Amino acid sequence: MTGSAPIPQGPGVTAPFPAPPAEGGGARLGWALAVAGLFVVLCCGGGTAAMVGFVVTQVAATDEQSKAVVGDYLDALRDADYDKAYDLLCDEQQQGISADRFEARERSRKRLESYEIGEMDITTGGVPVTERYRDGSIDGVTYFLEADPKSGQLEICGRE
Numbered sequence: 001m002t003g004s005a006p007i008p009q010g011p012g013v014t015a016p017f018p019a020p021p022a023e024g025g026g027a028r029l030g031w032a033l034a035v036a037g038l039f040v041v042l043c044c045g046g047g048t049a050a051m052v053g054f055v056v057t058q059v060a061a062t063d064e065q066s067k068a069v070v071g072d073y074l075d076a077l078r079d080a081d082y083d084k085a086y087d088l089l090c091d092e093q094q095q096g097i098s099a100d101r102f103e104a105r106e107r108s109r110k111r112l113e114s115y116e117i118g119e120m121d122i123t124t125g126g127v128p129v130t131e132r133y134r135d136g137s138i139d140g141v142t143y144f145l146e147a148d149p150k151s152g153q154l155e156i157c158g159r160e
Helices: 025-078 082-087 091-096 099-108
Strands: 112-117 126-133 138-147 154-159
Touching: 025 082, 025 112, 025 126, 025 138, 025 154, 082 099, 091 154
Parallel strands: none
Antiparallel strands: 112 126, 126 138, 138 154
């Protein structure tokens, strides 16, 4: 027999290592799990709350910017400032029509007197507008907006 010496048997013999405490192990484990669970809930819950807050803030900011852009565009049309209105069009729209043709088209339409802008539909990029014209007629129109890839600003990119 080579190797290790046998462990002596009998009363009064001490173990070669101290035994772990047998009391309170369940309570410590329970406290440790409770603290870890609380930590997870706070971290995940805080992250979820932050994400929801971020999304709500972004939606509100986009809606506010959309109303400002559509309002500027309609103010320019109402005031016959066609150059300003043309500048608020997206690149795709500007490539499809020259500034002179845009002005001629807008001059041939009914003159805008007032308008009411609704809430932007985030999924479609559409902004509903109720337009009132000088001849007394009313029309429901939706303006579609897209972000300019260079500036990030919203621009008018269609009307329905």
